[in-house]
Amino acid sequence: MIRMLMRVLGPEYARPVRRTVALMTATAVAEGLSYALLVPVLRALFGSTPADARPWLTAFGAAVAAFAALRYLSDLSGVRVGTTLLRGMYHRLGDHLARLPLGWYSTNRIGEMSVLASRGVLEAMSVIAHLLAPFVSAAVTPLTIVAVIFAFNWQMGSAALLAVPLVAAAYAWTGRVTAAGDAERAERAQEATGRVIEFLQAQPVLRAGGRTTERFRLLDDSLRELERASRRSTLSTLPGVVGLTLTVQAMFTGLLVLATYLALGGRIGAAEALTILVLAARCADPLLSLADIGGKLRGARSVLVRLDALLHTEPLPEPHEPIQPQRHDLAFDSVTFGHGDRPVLEGISLSVPDGRRVAIVGPSGAGKSTLLQLLARFHDVDAGAVRVGGVDVREISTEGLIQQIAIVFQDVYLFDGTVEENVRLGRPGASDAEVRAAAAAARLDEVIERLPDGWTTDVGEGGALLSGGERQRVSIARALLKNAPIVLLDEVTSALDPVNEAAVHEGIERLMAGRTVVMVAHRLRTVQRADHIVFLDNGRIVEQGSHNELLLRGGRYADFWNLSLAPAGK
CATH class of the missing domain: 3.40.50.300 (P-loop containing nucleotide triphosphate hydrolases)
Known part of the structure; x- marks a missing residue:
């Protein structure tokens, strides 16, 4: 996704994007590591001297404050870079359109360019400002928590680690299942936009010819096709969303059973078992949000693919050593x-x-x-x-x-x-x-x-x-x-x-x-x-x-x- 974004934007924007991604990743890791302090906090609270939890609570508060500061900085960086990218994308798109041969501008491109240059660019450039931070957090924070669990108990850590490829496979399968539906919906949306523009521009001709009823029917047909495509796209996501939810819930249930078994066998204390389950529960929320975030990212990626294709449309070649004619025949x-x-x-x-x-x-x-x-x-x-x-x-x-x-x-x-x-x-x-x-x-x-x-x-x-x-x-x-x-x-x-x-x-x-x-x-x-x-x-x-x-x-x-x-x- 980031590679596609960089290809569309150009290399001049690589450094601020990489810096923002690194800051978001550090924020997600800091969030995961802060949960590690819950183990000594709960161990002290369930122990014979609960007052021993005070320093750990102080450390936990400091860690949460540091995470909040990083989150603020990463979100601010994302919004600033996203705004810069949006401005840069409009400039690059405008410059490229100005270089394309005038013969390229056929009437069937009206709907395509209307959607792409307005909602499409906004959707694609919102990745950095609004989607990347939640996605990085949903992917990196659970991995950090798994590492924390592994550090406290290798059996629980190994069990949590086994769930990683299962969640990744469920997420990838969801993307493959919904790709065709998303593409069809985008195509129908583009066609419907073209029909709306055509309908508005053709009003004098249509009214003079008494054919407004027919044109309404054509526009209605296009909008109905868009509605059907949207419904099919939504339905196609359900198996993936349900599959991802079941995978995450099964992972948590498996960890709950394992923690109970280890606690009853005396291999871990009740505080450690409870803490690990709290950490596992904290993993579930961001993992479940991957389905929604992934859908938005796939939509943005489809726009980026179309932008990339447009920006790679070759303008008419310019001469290396242009000649200026002196006559006008x-x-x-x-x-x-x-x-x-x-x-x-x-x-x-x-x-x-x-x-x-x-x-x-x-x-x-x-x-x-x-x-x-x-x-x-x-x-x-x-x-x-x-x-x-x-x-x-x-x-x-x-x-x-x-x-x-x-x-x-x-x-x-x-x-x-x-x-x-x-x-x-x-x-x-x-x-x-x-x-x-x-x-x-x-x-x-x-x-x-x-x-x-x-x-x-x-x-x-x-x-x-x-x-x-x-x-x-x-x-x-x-x-x-x-x-x-x-x-x-x-x-x-x-x-x-x-x-x-x-x-x-x-x-x-x-x-x-x-x-x-x-x-x-x-x-x-x-x-x-x-x-x-x-x-x-x-x-x-x-x-x-x-x-x-x-x-x-x-x-x-x-x-x-x-x-x-x-x-x-x-």
């Missing part, structure tokens, strides 16, 4: 890419000269957005190369590549903060004048004028307090402020009303001016002014040329164009 050189076994792009070769505009069109699922993602290096290609300024993007540092590119997506995400804070994400060090100029170019100033608090208006989580067109204008202003030489546009106007579409188009035209642009669009009117149009279908380039050239050919692009005009002509 783009090229796809025989690019092939797929998700798992599903091919998305096959043998794509395409050049985009510096300062030119290229539009990517085609049916849904053709691989258009994937082309943009490969340019921004959300993924690495399976074969071929993607080049910026003649340099393979794999030879450019992530930071260097992102500095060269401004991306405007169809679905804009804004952070919970003010309008100004979201615009400044494009270039945090920009002056107020530059921020205002970018907003004016994106026609965001019109929106700000009608907002209640202007620039300081809170946009809500994800930008929920703004309309889709308003969020898109913030996104364009952010891209304009960044002032990157390469612009990637992904369906930026497909879901806007005519007024917002006109405003966004004006902002997009200013954003594209003098820059290398690759745009993806379904509305073909938006690509007429592109220097070059590429028609993509089934991951392959079917046609390419200018708007007029493709219309004259009468091919796939012409069919798409005529289809886009059909509703207007009716």
Whole structure:
């Protein structure tokens, strides 16, 4: 468990954790040794001169006081180290997530990361603060007491020692029996969390489609599966808990019988027999608590395993000697890419000269957005190369590549903060004048004028307090402020009303001016002014040329164009 914790946290936390574990172990040993003083205390009390117990009682009180001081220090150390580990774990997790390729963030990871980054991390890091001290005490204190019993009577000590492997076997068996149930419960909890998040995010769509009943059923099914998994997990622990309890009780009963036999035979005195039985009873309580503590530790370990797997997810490799491109032309050189076994792009070769505009069109699922993602290096290609300024993007540092590119997506995400804070994400060090100029170019100033608090208006989580067109204008202003030489546009106007579409188009035209642009669009009117149009279908380039050239050919692009005009002509 500790090795797993250290692997997840990193070697820099090894020393404080080892120091805390050593202090907890010393505390547990001190507790066990303090009980050794009960033998002379009870021997004196049952003897002819009970007053002789006074010095031993004083020594016993001092030992208990020393144990209490050690316990306080170990608990305090555990809480402090646990808090430090929690902070360190969040930092390490955040740093690692920031290095993972953006293509890793699929929608099915929402529930997983929500559970792992919130309750999961707290549960795993609580091991040091709340679980390790009781576990060490439950394991080490009984062993110390067994050694004390052995020191006073080897027969009783040997009998107590024989119980150690039996208790260890019962504890290990409990862990094996409950492992599958714990894993299933964790998986169902993760799935249920994802369903809850999905249900909340999809409310507008579900209500518009009148399908709230069906979605409730899906969520209810997920919660019922979680309930069943929790019940099975709880039931699976019962045999182990009962087995451990019976083992401990049988151990105590065996010691009671042996002590009675030895006392009746005159081999030990009544005081020694009573003291050894008191010590044996003191062993039972922590041993019985092992079942509960062990369950919590197994839960924490399962979280640590998932954290370890996440932290060992390899980010895209960074070049040892990164090259910064001096030009801004783009090229796809025989690019092939797929998700798992599903091919998305096959043998794509395409050049985009510096300062030119290229539009990517085609049916849904053709691989258009994937082309943009490969340019921004959300993924690495399976074969071929993607080049910026003649340099393979794999030879450019992530930071260097992102500095060269401004991306405007169809679905804009804004952070919970003010309008100004979201615009400044494009270039945090920009002056107020530059921020205002970018907003004016994106026609965001019109929106700000009608907002209640202007620039300081809170946009809500994800930008929920703004309309889709308003969020898109913030996104364009952010891209304009960044002032990157390469612009990637992904369906930026497909879901806007005519007024917002006109405003966004004006902002997009200013954003594209003098820059290398690759745009993806379904509305073909938006690509007429592109220097070059590429028609993509089934991951392959079917046609390419200018708007007029493709219309004259009468091919796939012409069919798409005529289809886009059909509703207007009716």
